[in-house]
Amino acid sequence: MLKIGEFARLAKVSIKQLRHYDELGLLPARAVDRSTGYRYYDVAQLATLNRLLIYRSLGFSLKETRRLLGVDTPPNELREMLTARRTALAARVAIERARLAEVEARIAQVERDGGAPRYEVAIRSIEPSLAMSLRRRCDSYDDVGELLRTIRAHLPRRVPVARYGAIWHRCSTRGPQIDCEALVFLDRNTRPAGTDLVEIPGCTVASVFHEDGASDTRLAYRAAIERATALGYRVAGPMRELYAGQPAGGMVEVQFPLCSA
Amino acid sequence: MLKIGEFARLAKVSIKQLRHYDELGLLPARAVDRSTGYRYYDVAQLATLNRLLIYRSLGFSLKETRRLLGVDTPPNELREMLTARRTALAARVAIERARLAEVEARIAQVERDGGAPRYEVAIRSIEPSLAMSLRRRCDSYDDVGELLRTIRAHLPRRVPVARYGAIWHRCSTRGPQIDCEALVFLDRNTRPAGTDLVEIPGCTVASVFHEDGASDTRLAYRAAIERATALGYRVAGPMRELYAGQPAGGMVEVQFPLCSA
């Protein structure tokens, strides 16, 4: 019989951990002195502890590990837990790899520009949403405000607006005519009897913020597109804008729908 | 000015998070009503929050994020933090991939054998350690006990033994003669004036436990080697054994030094 310290030293595990595993019933001490509370372990328990540590190192929680350590785990339950773990791990790996790519893109950017970026680009996925839509050819980007007010006027006053936005189906870079779809986003649950409700599908976007009326918005667009390309995406749809609060005068979030290139 | 709820809705962030960021000084509310405690936010803060969320999504802690959000982070500090993050992320990815490979190997094993494995194999890295050594040709595996006792006898009694072990430089599978190096491991700090102290280098091993004197130890060896090969390693050195507590009669940990194949 070994005292906890010796057992811990043999197993290269902290005493704290052993006590914790004992409390949780994961690896109960073989014997506990009633009067002193001293825990005593058996060398044979090294094998159990070894199993425990293996499961832990696979990423199982202590609760799951306890189940796996149970006297006889039916094979199908074991397999289920393993496949669940595989799924979770695969997801984690994908996430961490994406993060790593993001960080590397940022390092490259800092080394190129010698400082923090002027515009912060985020790649993220957008939930599908519900909106009232009004699409027109315009001569100026400012016309979107008028379109938004028009939509709003058609809406019962008590219906709350979640967000104002627009999709620029064609921008002035491709000709004199601008093709603008003004969007008034509504809450998912409030679905008024308005006729032209549009379901805006979710997607992955490159997103960047700028102040409404800023002069160098082109820089923001370029930053977003460059970052997206650097991360292996390509632009897969018309640019969108989301306005914070009021239809004009505030922060604008620009989004470029993406798909993996 | 927006109340916290509206700001949270715009940013698709929980109110709890905003309050938390406020408390930590990460994203202080633009104004707080003295009498009611209500927090008020500015749409321009959406950009800051955006940056905050980006740093978070790169895996920075809130504390690091606060530093990164500071008014003017010097470029070299930014780069340092990014490269540190890259290192950490790369390590994480490597770990998670190794775990995933482990889990997949186990799934394959369960599907092949239809149940939990007889022997649990762990791949782990071993710290370098200090030992007294005695190497001999033996006729039987049991001779190691005698060797260990010999070493122990040469040692001052008050020097504590950390562990007993052996390296089998040649096993009986390769001929009648066994080449055994008995090892008495000592604590790093207690370094007596004994002459033949050996530094056992650290390495990665496939490790498996069995009871001393078990009949099917071959199965354990095979399990360890198969698992190691399945994970892309190959055996790179002579088999080692570590004895728990007494030199004989107890748990034996068998280790196969590995290198990536």
Add this chain to the structure above:
DNA sequence: CCTTGACTCTCCCAGCGCGGGAGACTCGAC
């Protein structure tokens, strides 16, 4: 037998990044 130093016990606090909930206010529309 007593001392001494190493060991062990239990209990509490800390950290991360929030979420949940209680109980008390406050806002804004009708």
Add this chain to the structure above:
DNA sequence: GTCGAGTCTCCCGCGCTGGGAGAGTCAAGG
């Protein structure tokens, strides 16, 4: 004025330990 929705603060919880306090215990040497 009233009501419901919003907001406040405070506390607990999660998972897995690590650190430390304060008390008790073991084993070896004098």
